[in-house]
Amino acid sequence: MILDEVYTVIQSRQKTPVEGSYVCSLFAKGKDTLLKKIGEEATEVVIASKGGDRDQTIKEITDLWFHCLVLMSEEGISPGDIYQEFGSRFNTRRQ
Numbered sequence: 210m211i212l213d214e215v216y217t218v219i220q221s222r223q224k225t226p227v228e229g230s231y232v233c234s235l236f237a238k239g240k241d242t243l244l245k246k247i248g249e250e251a252t253e254v255v256i257a258s259k260g261g262d263r264d265q266t267i268k269e270i271t272d273l274w275f276h277c278l279v280l281m282s283e284e285g286i287s288p289g290d291i292y293q294e295f296g297s298r299f300n301t302r303r304q
Contacts, residue, residue: 212288215275219282235279243283247276 222232235243250273257265281287 210288212274212278216278216282216288219278223282232279235276236283240280240283243276243280247273247280250276 219232222230223236226233226236235246250269254266254269254273257269278288281291
């Protein structure tokens with residue numbers, strides 16, 4: 210799954226910084242900057258959706274998910290942890 214592939218690259222950049230890497234710059238700037246970026250991206254999703262621009266909404270959601278993946282790596286949360294939580298919630302509602 211592409212999210213897992215992106216997450217693997219993010220983890221790699223976290224462990225072995227690459228000069229000029231956007232991901233590395235996020236880690237270097239610290240968690241507060243990353244959290245601010247996630248807030249900005251979430252706002253951009255709302256604006257794009259409110260404006261009815263489907264293509265822009267897709268792009269903004271992708272940006273938001275990307276930055277959330279960076280935060281997940283920072284926090285030691287894997288995509289599998291998220292999949293498990295979704296599975297737990299879905300299975301609970303199906304019963």
